Amino acid sequence: MxxxxxxxxxxxxxxxxxxxxxxxxxxPIPLDHKDPYTLLVAVLLSAQCTDERVNQVTPHLWQLADSPADMAKIPVEDIQAVIRPCGLSPQKAKAISKLSQILIDEHSGEVPDDIDALEKLPGVGHKTASVVMSQAFGVPAxxxxxxxxxxxxxxxxxxxxxxxxxxxxxxxxxxxxxxxxxxxxxxxxxxxxxxxxxxxxxxxxxxxxxxxxxxxxxxxxxx
The missing domain is CATH 1.10.1670.10 (Helix-hairpin-Helix base-excision DNA repair enzymes (C-terminal))
Known part of the structure; x- marks a missing residue:
């Protein structure tokens, strides 16, 4: 050469x-999580925020709720108060609340392993959906x-x-x-x-x- x-x-x-x-x-996957739902929320929070900051915030969020059924019961204001250090907290809190309810209503409380379905969730763009497909479900993305x-x-x-x-x-x-x-x-x-x-x-x-x-x-x- x-x-x-x-x-x-x-x-x-x-x-x-x-x-x-x-x-x-x-x-290693840089965002701490324990299942597809916690990964989805962590990736959503990482928009315009460092992975390190997200990993500092999510343990406090999971104390509030770590499943769609539990998260849907939490007032948006309480979610926002916890995730404020990640930036864009009003939009992100609303998205987390809404997507949690949609997962309950339309996907039996589970994160779908389908990129089109993921991209329809509030606050979930193509990159976020691709991360979940690859890191949660092992689908090439x-x-x-x-x-x-x-x-x-x-x-x-x-x-x-x-x-x-x-x-x-x-x-x-x-x-x-x-x-x-x-x-x-x-x-x-x-x-x-x-x-x-x-x-x-x-x-x-x-x-x-x-x-x-x-x-x-x-x-x-x-x-």
Whole structure:
């Protein structure tokens, strides 16, 4: 391999797969939970909030209620008071209350293992539904957040202007049986080595290996 030339896309894909597997052979799910319902609520709370903060808040929320039947009985104001540190608490509290009632009314109190049904729940977008499908039910999915979107551009895996296009590109490039672990591996790598501040496309191991000839920071399109 000529270390003075940038890798071609198939070479980048192979290197990224191997390197991330070396670094994170069994990536843990970053949000603490005990079942699909608590994962769903935790992922909803993680919107514009760190996983660390969510994990600090959810134990207090589960003391109030940790099932759709119990949560539906809790006043929205009480839910909001507990989750306030996560930000956007008025909207999130209403969504948690409403989706809990819908799970009771339409899904026998269970979180559905169907992405279309999940996306119909209040406060649950495509990314949240994809996380639940992959991490709660083991169904291949590739949730793309802003961090994965950033790294995919730095690594030349997409030129998409939004997370929807980036998801399509990544699904096309990587084996389906690696999607669930890979999206977690990319998140962990982005936090540890290729964050928005610590790397500009020329600093971390993967960026330098894939693009050794890159001399200037890689501009990325925010979703």
């Amino acid at each position: 000529d270390i003075t030339k940038n890798l071609k896309k198939p070479e980048r894909v192979e290197f990224i797969l191997n390197r991330l597997q070396e670094l994170y052979p069994e990536p 590739f949730p793309v957040d802003t961090h994965i979107h950033r790294l995919a551009q730095r690594w030349g895996l997409t030129n998409g202007k939004n997370v929807t296009q980036t998801e399509k590109d990544l699904k096309r490039l990587f084996p389906k049986d690696r999607w669930n672990a890979l999206h977690l591996q990319i998140i962990y790598y982005g936090r540890e080595y290729c964050s928005a501040r610590r790397c500009d496309g020329t600093v971390c191991d993967i960026c330098r290996t894939c693009y050794p000839a890159r001399k200037h920071p890689k501009k990325v399109h925010k979703p």
